[in-house]
Amino acid sequence: DTGVSQNPRHKITKRGQNVTFRCDPISEHNRLYWYRQTLGQGPEFLTYFQNEAQLEKSRLLSDRFSAERPKGSFSTLEIQRTEQGDSAMYLCASSFAPGDRGRSYEKLFFGSGTQLSVL
Amino acid sequence: AQSVTQPDIHITVSEGASLELRCNYSYGATPYLFWYVQSPGQGLQLLLKYFSGDTLVQGIKGFEAEFKRSQSSFNLRKPSVHWSDAAEYFCAVGPFSGGYNKLIFGAGTRLAVHP
Numbered sequence: 001d002t003g004v005s006q007n008p009r010h011k012i013t014k015r016g017q018n019v020t021f022r023c024d025p026i027s028e029h030n031r032l033y034w035y036r037q038t039l040g041q042g043p044e045f046l047t048y049f050q051n052e053a054q055l056e057k058s059r060l061l062s063d064r065f066s067a068e069r070p071k072g073s074f075s076t077l078e079i080q081r082t083e084q085g086d087s088a089m090y091l092c093a094s095s096f097a098p099g100d101r102g103r104s105y106e107k108l109f110f111g112s113g114t115q116l117s118v119l
Numbered sequence: 120a121q122s123v124t125q126p127d128i129h130i131t132v133s134e135g136a137s138l139e140l141r142c143n144y145s146y147g148a149t150p151y152l153f154w155y156v157q158s159p160g161q162g163l164q165l166l167l168k169y170f171s172g173d174t175l176v177q178g179i180k181g182f183e184a185e186f187k188r189s190q191s192s193f194n195l196r197k198p199s200v201h202w203s204d205a206a207e208y209f210c211a212v213g214p215f216s217g218g219y220n221k222l223i224f225g226a227g228t229r230l231a232v233h234p
Contacts, residue, residue, distance in 0.1 A: 003162075004162065031220070033220060040128075040226060040227075041226050041227070042123070042209050042211070042224025042225050042226050042227050043163070043209070043222075043224045044224070045221045045222065045223075048220070048221070056221070091162070091163070093162075093163075093220070095220060106220065107165060108163075108165070108220050108222075109162070110155075110162035110163040110164070111162050112160060112161060112162045113162065
């Protein structure tokens with residue numbers, strides 16, 4: 001178990017540029033989550049995948065944001081035309097959920113995050 | 120609306136002293152409650168969780184938390200703090216219907232430990 005890996009650890013970009021982050025979940029985890037954490041706040045849910053299917057997107061995820069999880073393994077989060085307000089820590093988490101329904105609990109494992117700074 | 124409030128932004132304690140971090144939640148039904156810890160450069164780590172049953176739950180690293188329905192609280196406690204406990208602590212509520220981890224986090228409490 002090598003943990004959830006996120007790359008890059010830090011990204012500095014100029015306003016208007018596109019950025020892409022990568023998350024490698026724990027092997028065989030079927031659920032993958034993206035959260036965003038701004039300074040002085042707790043993480044906020046952005047989106048989640050069950051295998052390769054993106055099943056929910058928060059209203060925080062504007063049209064400039066897109067997330068993918070091809071083949072149900074790693075995931076990418078792309079932000080187009082970055083704005084200063086996008087500056088935040090982007091956290092990825094994964095879990096294994098044995099069932100598709102019900103309020104079953106599955107432990108989340110978080111990565112260390114990608115810190116984005118938009119100048 | 121569902122929400123989590125952590126009233127204390129910063130707390131400083133001396134090593135060896137006891138600790139209590141406060142958490143209040145607003146939720147329409149019986150919540151699942153969590154405490155996570157985040158150290159610099161590290162991912163969020165689950166300390167403990169409450170789903171049902173005994174309202175006093177034990178977690179890792181000597182932490183415990185007590186669920187009080189009447190006060191909508193889930194305070195985290197530790198009898199004797201170690202310098203390595205310095206970190207940011209987040210209370211969270213969820214998951215919501217659908218059975219997945221769409222957690223709502225509080226803003227966090229940053230803990231400093233004096234020698």
